[in-house]
Amino acid sequence: MINVIGLGYIGLPTALMMASHGVEIIGTDYNRKLVATLNEGKTTFKEKGLDELFKQALDSGIMFSTEYQVADTYIISVPTPYDKRFKTVDATYVVEGVKDALKVAPENATIVVESTISPGTIDKYVRPVVEGQSKKINLVHAPERIIPGNMVYELIHNNRTIGADDNEVGEAVKRLYASFCEGIITVTSIQAAEMAKVVENTYRDINIAFANELAKICREGGLDVYEIIQIANQHPRVNILTPGPGVGGHCISVDPWFLVGDYPGLANIILQARKINDGMPRYVIHRISEIMKETGLEDVTRVGLYGLTYKENVDDTRESPTLQILQRMDDALSGGLVQVYDPFIENDIVPNQHHDLQSFIDSVDMVVIMVGHNEIKENMDKLKSKVIFDTRHICGFEGVYTL
Ligand code: SAJ
Numbered sequence: 001m002i003n004v005i006g007l008g009y010i011g012l013p014t015a016l017m018m019a020s021h022g023v024e025i026i027g028t029d030y031n032r033k034l035v036a037t038l039n040e041g042k043t044t045f046k047e048k049g050l051d052e053l054f055k056q057a058l059d060s061g062i063m064f065s066t067e068y069q070v071a072d073t074y075i076i077s078v079p080t081p082y083d084k085r086f087k088t089v090d091a092t093y094v095v096e097g098v099k100d101a102l103k104v105a106p107e108n109a110t111i112v113v114e115s116t117i118s119p120g121t122i123d124k125y126v127r128p129v130v131e132g133q134s135k136k137i138n139l140v141h142a143p144e145r146i147i148p149g150n151m152v153y154e155l156i157h158n159n160r161t162i163g164a165d166d167n168e169v170g171e172a173v174k175r176l177y178a179s180f181c182e183g184i185i186t187v188t189s190i191q192a193a194e195m196a197k198v199v200e201n202t203y204r205d206i207n208i209a210f211a212n213e214l215a216k217i218c219r220e221g222g223l224d225v226y227e228i229i230q231i232a233n234q235h236p237r238v239n240i241l242t243p244g245p246g247v248g249g250h251c252i253s254v255d256p257w258f259l260v261g262d263y264p265g266l267a268n269i270i271l272q273a274r275k276i277n278d279g280m281p282r283y284v285i286h287r288i289s290e291i292m293k294e295t296g297l298e299d300v301t302r303v304g305l306y307g308l309t310y311k312e313n314v315d316d317t318r319e320s321p322t323l324q325i326l327q328r329m330d331d332a333l334s335g336g337l338v339q340v341y342d343p344f345i346e347n348d349i350v351p352n353q354h355h356d357l358q359s360f361i362d363s364v365d366m367v368v369i370m371v372g373h374n375e376i377k378e379n380m381d382k383l384k385s386k387v388i389f390d391t392r393h394i395c396g397f398e399g400v401y402t403l
Helices: 011-020 032-039 050-059 092-104 121-130 151-157 167-177 191-219 224-233 254-261 270-280 280-295 320-330 356-362 374-378
Strands: 002-005 023-026 064-065 073-077 110-113 138-141 158-164 185-186 303-306 339-341 366-369 387-390
Touching: 002 011, 002 092, 011 023, 011 050, 011 151, 032 050, 032 064, 032 270, 050 320, 073 092, 092 110, 110 121, 110 320, 121 191, 121 366, 138 167, 138 191, 138 356, 158 167, 158 191, 167 185, 185 191, 191 224, 191 254, 191 270, 224 280, 254 270, 280 320, 280 374, 280 387, 303 320, 303 356, 339 356
Parallel strands: 002 023, 002 073, 023 064, 073 110, 110 138, 158 185, 303 339, 303 366, 366 387
Antiparallel strands: 138 158
16 A cells, blocks of 8 residues: 655645556645545646546545555655755655654555655655664655646656665566556666756756747847747757746746755856846846837836746746746836736735736736736737737737747
């Protein structure tokens, strides 16, 4: 039996996927409300294909509890909050999860950490806890790789990394993941698995920073960055990502800092990329001011930001560029209060937040497309009479302003 600890964005889909592939699963979370919601047969966040997967898992007998279980294997998928001041990962939840699992784990049980951690975290914080007690416990790091918005598909199709001290233990965990994962599963050391995970996200951050820098260069040079990238990407060995209003989410905007923090003086391009991407919300504010001047718009309360989440078709607002803009906007735009709307965010989390696309559109003269949700792509015609600043390059109208 497998006990999945932490039923959030990663733990829940993983638990459901395993259960629906015939693995006996109990999901544990300390949050009583969350467990109660799952036990009522409802999912706790929006994600493509999750509700269907949930049904299959329920049919296969998955159970949810607030208690840790006696199990052969524990999968720890708890949050690893990020300390903005010191640019370090806070491994407290992982360590606490491991400690609680150890209280009930039988001899020779395996503890798999899926949460993203900075390289060296297991040796520094987790191993001492495991080795400080009498039972023999196997430690494994199997970093998650699924992308919000396409998690269910990617759980099945992505390749995976399993880091273990002992090859046999690694192979056993590989067999467990192979119950649902059709990708290549590489078994390596814990340290290599930790590093590879952070490197993957750092690579993407650097590539996005390059695209963002190109956007500024092309604006200065009077060229269309999207055309340039499209042409360059026709080269068989070039694959530049897309400029955007900033890099949000809990992964790509965070993980590169671990390398900067641990290897100061060596992680130069990584640091520069972080600075470029973190500077994008400020650049968007600058562009909004420019466009307002150019179009003669003076009333900042008639400017609307479309999208609050960190990217399209998810309900996650962590490190979202829109939230960063709203924090900075007060000074930059003379304290004006813009209008905001996101179809995925039902609660009021910012001032002047609308809950209906039409009421939002009616309240503004200028729409800043911050997130390319399907909703706006399908309703683009409704923006026809507005000044449009499209930071995501999803609107094909003439005269649209871009980054
Ligand atoms: N973004 C751009 N331009 C692009 C691509 C993305 O500006 O061309 C922005 C997005 O709008 C968003 C941010 O970057 O604000 C990050 O979004 P994302 O879709 O690139 O990635 P995440 O953070 O949702 O998920 C990433 C994935 N990692 C990689 O692709 C290497 C995912 O596979 C990981 O599982 C996840 O991080 C994680 O949890 O580590």
